[in-house]
Every structure is written in structure tokens, then in C-alpha cells.
Amino acid sequence: QVQLVESGGGLVQPGGSLRLSCAASGRSIFSINVLKWYRQAPGMQRERVAIITNYGNTEYADSVKGRFTISRDSAKNTVYLQMNSLKPEDTAVYYCNTPLRETSGAWGQGTQVTVSS
Numbered sequence: 001q002v003q004l005v006e007s008g009g010g011l012v013q014p015g016g017s018l019r020l021s022c023a024a025s026g027r028s029i030f031s032i033n034v035l036k037w038y039r040q041a042p043g044m045q046r047e048r049v050a051i052i053t054n055y056g057n058t059e060y061a062d063s064v065k066g067r068f069t070i071s072r073d074s075a076k077n078t079v080y081l082q083m084n085s086l087k088p089e090d091t092a093v094y095y096c097n098t099p100l101r102e103t104s105g106a107w108g109q110g111t112q113v114t115v116s117s
Helices: 099-103
Strands: 003-007 011-012 018-025 034-040 047-055 058-060 067-072 078-083 092-096 111-115
Touching: 003 092, 011 067, 018 092, 018 111, 034 067, 034 078, 034 111, 047 067, 047 078, 078 092, 092 099
Parallel strands: 011 111
Antiparallel strands: 003 018, 018 078, 034 047, 034 092, 047 058, 067 078, 092 111
16 A cells, blocks of 8 residues: 655745645555545545546646646656645645545545645
């Protein structure tokens, strides 16, 4: 099973940008059919933010569409989430995962994103 480690979170002002990284080990990300970014805000359920497939197709939650971009880098075996025009409601812990890991209940530590003035 692939191992995933999230990084790149931090404190940013509204309107700012961050790029999150999800470093994979044990398996090429291009051999994984689906990679996903999730987020969970305080008091809220975990929300699926973005999806990328092995075909390169992408999907986004309506709340982030037009502001976030998911991408992959085979050389670095990493999936990214570029977040622009950040809003306070984007504040959450962000996670990456695969369908297999989800069914196994496997989640990493995530990375905290805080959008505040």
C-alpha cells in the first residue's frame, strides 16, 4: 500500500496562496487510478476537495472550483494542490488519500491551512 505524507500548510491572509504537497512512497502515483485531496474544518465533516485520475482528469468541489488546482509530478512522485484566492472558510486540515487507503481507514496527519487576517 502506498504511503502518503502531506505538507505545505501554514498561515496565510485572505486572498493569498499556498501549494500543498502529498509525497508518495512505495508506489508510483501514476500506477494509482485516483488520488484525492480532502479537508476537514473544525466542527465539520471531512470534505472531498479535488480528484485527479491516472488519465489526468480532474474534478473539484464547487466551493473551490476556479481557485484550486490539483496536479501530479511523476519525477517527484508527488501530487499537489495549488490554492489561490484563499478565503477564511478554506481553513481546515488538508489530507490526501487513495480509495484503497480510505476503505482501509488509513489517513495521514494532514497539513493545517489557516486563512486569517
